[in-house]
Amino acid sequence: MKKIKVLVAAITVFILIFVSAFAAASYKLYVEGKLISSVKTLESKGNVYVTLADFFKLKGFSLSYDSKSKSILVKKAKDTYQFYVDKAYYYYNKNKKNLSAKIFVSGGKSYILVKDIASIFGYSCYIDKTKKLVNLNVNKPKTATLPSKQSQQKNTLASRNGLPKGAQDPIYITDIKYSVESGKFVLNISATKNVSFKDYKLSNPDRIVLDISNSIDNVQNNKIEINKGGIFRLRHAQNKDTNGSLFTRIVIDYDSTLIKDYKVTNLGSQIKIEIELPINLPVYTNVDSSEDFQNQDAQNSTITPSPVYVIQKIDIIPSDGFTVAQLDVFPTVVSDIYRADQSFIVLNLKGAQASSQLSNFYQVNDSKVDYYVVSNVDQNNVQIVFSSKAKVFVLNKLDGKLEVVFADQYSSLKVNPPSSLVLSSPFVSQINYFYDQSSNTIRLESQYPITIADDVYSLQGSVVTTVYSVYQQDKCIVYIQINPNYIANISKGGNNITISFSQKLQKPQKRLKIFIDPGHGGSDPGAIYTKVVDGKKVTYNEKDFNLDISLRLREKLKSLGYEVYMSRDKDVYVDLYDRTRMANSLNADLFISIHNNAIDNSSVRGTMVLYKEKQQNGLISDKQFAQIVLESIVKQVGTQNKGIVERPNLAVLRTSNMPAVLVEVAFGTNPQDLDLLLSDSFKDAVAKAIADAVEYINENYNK
Ligand SMILES: [Zn+2]
Numbered sequence: 001m002k003k004i005k006v007l008v009a010a011i012t013v014f015i016l017i018f019v020s021a022f023a024a025a026s027y028k029l030y031v032e033g034k035l036i037s038s039v040k041t042l043e044s045k046g047n048v049y050v051t052l053a054d055f056f057k058l059k060g061f062s063l064s065y066d067s068k069s070k071s072i073l074v075k076k077a078k079d080t081y082q083f084y085v086d087k088a089y090y091y092y093n094k095n096k097k098n099l100s101a102k103i104f105v106s107g108g109k110s111y112i113l114v115k116d117i118a119s120i121f122g123y124s125c126y127i128d129k130t131k132k133l134v135n136l137n138v139n140k141p142k143t144a145t146l147p148s149k150q151s152q153q154k155n156t157l158a159s160r161n162g163l164p165k166g167a168q169d170p171i172y173i174t175d176i177k178y179s180v181e182s183g184k185f186v187l188n189i190s191a192t193k194n195v196s197f198k199d200y201k202l203s204n205p206d207r208i209v210l211d212i213s214n215s216i217d218n219v220q221n222n223k224i225e226i227n228k229g230g231i232f233r234l235r236h237a238q239n240k241d242t243n244g245s246l247f248t249r250i251v252i253d254y255d256s257t258l259i260k261d262y263k264v265t266n267l268g269s270q271i272k273i274e275i276e277l278p279i280n281l282p283v284y285t286n287v288d289s290s291e292d293f294q295n296q297d298a299q300n301s302t303i304t305p306s307p308v309y310v311i312q313k314i315d316i317i318p319s320d321g322f323t324v325a326q327l328d329v330f331p332t333v334v335s336d337i338y339r340a341d342q343s344f345i346v347l348n349l350k351g352a353q354a355s356s357q358l359s360n361f362y363q364v365n366d367s368k369v370d371y372y373v374v375s376n377v378d379q380n381n382v383q384i385v386f387s388s389k390a391k392v393f394v395l396n397k398l399d400g401k402l403e404v405v406f407a408d409q410y411s412s413l414k415v416n417p418p419s420s421l422v423l424s425s426p427f428v429s430q431i432n433y434f435y436d437q438s439s440n441t442i443r444l445e446s447q448y449p450i451t452i453a454d455d456v457y458s459l460q461g462s463v464v465t466t467v468y469s470v471y472q473q474d475k476c477i478v479y480i481q482i483n484p485n486y487i488a489n490i491s492k493g494g495n496n497i498t499i500s501f502s503q504k505l506q507k508p509q510k511r512l513k514i515f516i517d518p519g520h521g522g523s524d525p526g527a528i529y530t531k532v533v534d535g536k537k538v539t540y541n542e543k544d545f546n547l548d549i550s551l552r553l554r555e556k557l558k559s560l561g562y563e564v565y566m567s568r569d570k571d572v573y574v575d576l577y578d579r580t581r582m583a584n585s586l587n588a589d590l591f592i593s594i595h596n597n598a599i600d601n602s603s604v605r606g607t608m609v610l611y612k613e614k615q616q617n618g619l620i621s622d623k624q625f626a627q628i629v630l631e632s633i634v635k636q637v638g639t640q641n642k643g644i645v646e647r648p649n650l651a652v653l654r655t656s657n658m659p660a661v662l663v664e665v666a667f668g669t670n671p672q673d674l675d676l677l678l679s680d681s682f683k684d685a686v687a688k689a690i691a692d693a694v695e696y697i698n699e700n701y702n703k
Contacts, residue, residue, distance in 0.1 A: 173212060
């Protein structure tokens with residue numbers, strides 16, 4: 001660590017030498033935010049000078065030079081200054097005053113140290129030697145060293161310029177502390193003065209909301225995850241009501257199944273919220289994290305502090321409607337932003353440091369931002385102060401980027417209770433919206449910022465999945481990803497775009513009409529199979545196996561919601577042509593004939609599906625149907641695959657108007673297959689496999 005420091009010091013020394021030895025280039029001079037070209041600058045021995053006469057001319061003075069006394073007389077109304085070449089003093093209305101450096105002449109012009117001219121005119125002076133610029137500004141605040149938060153509060157209280165008309169002196173929220181102990185969650189909110197507030201519950205998601213009137217939220221860490229005893233998290237943020245009055249909103253997200261009620265006590269400048277928790281929990285408090293560190297350090301010196309993100313650069317991206325200041329940061333960096341007074345917006349970043357490469361003053365000269373000042377408050381905190389009179393500023397975080405957006409016009413996206421969204425805008429006609437139904441995403445586009453109210457994020461997890469904004473060169477885009485179970489309805493009216501959500505109706509899918517034809521029956525037994533049981537020959541009829549499997553199939557299809565018909569559901573004879581006539585007149589979608597096979601060779605076994613390819617303009621080809629059914633059985637039941645076979649002359653296949661298959665489940669002439677046919681679980685599995693094939697066709701072909 002020490003080595004690095006030495007190296008940094010060496011580099012710094014080198015830069016200083018480099019700058020003073022070779023400084024020839026002139027500086028850019030900004031006075032009160034304006035680039036001044038009429039005044040020349042000169043760098044000498046590490047100091048920056050300006051041409052004295054030009055500067056006073058700029059300020060409206062008239063000049064005369066006396067070569068005898070080498071003095072310069074400068075006058076405007078009652079103000080008279082007298083300067084002397086090679087002297088480090090001057091007279092102001094005959095009072096002698098000292099200068100930090102002598103006036104000197106170079107190239108026929110007299111030069112004065114820029115710091116001296118700044119103090120004469122009461123300017124703050126900032127010099128950036130790497131960027132070669134000098135900034136003189138009205139002396140508030142002092143650049144680079146900014147007042148601490150406490151003194152800033154005093155300044156702000158004194159000036160009050162940033163507050164809306166009619167507002168009283170603001171109250172600052174200075175501390176938000178919670179504790180969990182003895183089955184109780186206690187939240188203490190401290191303010192600089194007596195507070196008035198309103199508290200209420202909101203649902204979806206469940207939360208307790210406390211709005212503190214006329215107050216400025218000066219507490220860092222806007223979101224604290226608690227996740228204890230039914231309290232999810234604590235959030236707080238600066239808000240503005242419709243009259244433009246500032247208020248602080250504190251939100252407690254909680255689990256309503258565990259927590260029923262809360263109690264609020266107003267103790268003048270303090271507010272106490274108490275919530276009884278269902279479980280007795282160990283003591284837990286959010287003591288200040290810096291104290292935490294110190295304590296840990298004291299206890300254990302090997303503990304390494306959490307990583308501090310080093311900010312390398314700040315990009316300023318201007319466009320017509322707004323200006324964006326963009327920084328790359330870790331998501332671990334905690335940010336808060338507030339307006340300190342009429343012309344300054346303060347961004348605090350906890351867990352970050354500004355790189356020494358980053359200029360601590362930068363002149364922006366944009367219509368929204370004049371300049372910004374970066375200062376490392378301590379080893380864990382950076383403060384960036386933007387000199388900006390922009391009417392609105394938005395803190396936008398996205399993918400490791402943090403953006404501060406400055407603008408004079410904006411629209412705001414809010415919750416329209418209970419769960420609609422409303423975008424209110426004075427220029428609603430210029431806002432475009434797009435709803436992509438396939439991705440269920442809404443895109444709102446505006447040339448001005450769209451602010452997203454806190455409540456909108458609370459809808460995440462219910463009707464919307466995510467809401468975020470992206471600032472591009474010339475427009476602000478808000479993306480709203482809708483929960484897949486909802487659809488959005490967008491309407492424009494007055495100054496509003498309203499987005500409401502309704503639950504997607506489960507499209508009642510029309511299910512196929514299935515005709516099952518158990519082969520043979522009654523006087524027609526089909527194939528006859530034999531088996532020797534206990535020395536006796538037992539015979540089985542194919543027709544019975546066919547009916548058994550068919551009845552099981554009917555049950556399975558019915559339970560899946562299909563409309564099912566059968567050519568027979570008992571042991572009766574039905575003519576082949578009557579079977580297809582029935583199916584055709586019912587307008588069935590699929591015809592499934594169930595048979596079992598027979599062959600002389602008792603070693604042949606397995607499943608075969610027969611079909612006849614007919615002219616179809618409908619659901620599925622006969623062949624595809626056969627293939628799907630065969631594969632389903634072979635895969636699920638494990639019978640031998642005897643393939644699909646085209647049998648164009650079979651009556652039921654030929655005369656049916658719909659895709660038809662004839663399933664030869666197994667060979668009853670094979671002892672193993674016969675045993676299978678005698679088992680209920682086999683017949684059940686076959687029925688299920690065929691039902692699954694139907695389900696597959698219904699889902700993939702029934703469009
Ligand atoms: Zn048969």
